[in-house]
Amino acid sequence: MVRRVIPLLISGLISTLAVSCLPSGIGGGEYRYAANEIKLSSVDQLYRFLTYTEKRYPLVSAHRGGPAPGFPENALETFVNSSRHQPIIIEFDVRMTKDSVLVLMHDETLNRTTNGTGKLAELEFSALKKLRLKDPDGKVTTYRIPTLDQALQWGAGKVIFTVDVKRGVPYSAVIDAIRRNQAQPYSVVITYNADQAAAVHQLAPDLMISASMRSPDDLVRLSDRSIPDNRLVAFVGTSEVSPAIYEFLHGHGMLCILGTTGNLDKQAAVRGDTVYTSLIARGADILSTDRPQEAGKALNAYRKAHKLTSTFIK
Template structure:
């Protein structure tokens, strides 16, 4: 039976698109184009907090990352990187295993082989057959298709994590969340073209940044307060060419409200100057723009 030409054409296009997705972020220009501050941006970038799990999903897992990426190919997938007792890197938000798995105790006291025996729980506490993924498994799964936000937890060396990133040639599909200007500068010294995210909690931090050597070369994302700031706050960062990220997750925040009630607030946040919205419900928030 002959395959209709239109069906064949659609199949070929679809396969080409799928092929193009691999190594979408493969050089400095590709990541710079993605994050560069754009004053005429029509919609915010959406950052999926912990990968964007729903109540029945596991957080920080390949299953959830793949689910979010399928629905939102341009979403930024955030993950939490921790080090095991034998210096391997795994994904887990909490310092202990208690909430997210069927085991207990600090991640740092477990070896990777022992962690392979435990299973992840969903957000509502249901046990699954999913293992805690290693960071290297995530990079191998991603193949530079989606942008990854690395929240490298205290006690885990970001430079060691970046060695694994380099090993898998993934340095253009990640950015690193830093907990201080000092840490950010340490990473910048070693990786001068890497995008970094740093906390900017007030005007004083902007003033400090304006005089800091970290500003040289830019490639910075400002992690701004969850409470909406005056427009002048975001404008001052935008004048430096720095996009602003705002979190809407957590107790008392927008993500806790019904979407219908919070719609205008999400949109106002973007109009005010929030270039990146970090949310627990990325799919629903994306649909508002």
């Protein structure tokens, strides 16, 4: 069933300086940029923005926030840097400390992404606050591990978040944080199977969910668990699905997220960034990528060529 669809150089220099001077305690109301913001003030607006139409506004999702030299993964300063360039979805990972503080971290251990060692879950947050994050080249930065609350506060009126809840973290704790920060209008919870999606929907029927879907049967399993189409975004994996699958999911009003991390990003790096526009032209709506700036430039050209706009993009 189809859902109803409801002077440049100086400016760039100022933005660059603002990002380079970000304090580790960045808060929700600081460092707002006038351009590229996704302005969503209600859950209904999120539903509408994430509903498929032929004039849908294709977007980049920055995997782990879009790390780059000088900008670590899952860092607020990295989110700011990524959001300077384009309207963007930020994907990040959530883990829990020994004293039940939710923080942004992909790995179980601190070794790869910080100047610390050991398992994050075995340390209290007071210990994590002393650490510094490493950029993708292993260089220690001045940036610290952010809390989920800090991230959610910063994102309001700027971006959409897709929240990857790592193993051992209760969905209920993440949902409580989303509600506490009134972040429902710009938060999507990532799930990997129908049971996880059902658990999130039961806890928070109003929240948007990213669910894995590569066949009609995947949608049937979600429907059998009473999850309505208009609460779902379809993650179709890290390789393209057939045009028929895109058409099927679009027919249910769902946007499709294609993960380009890995092979597809490598293809674009070798063959040229028009690879990204080809993926959009063949049916993908959101590209989850490790090359957000390159993919973003390609999608911006695509949007201009097809005269695609959105009332929610400032």
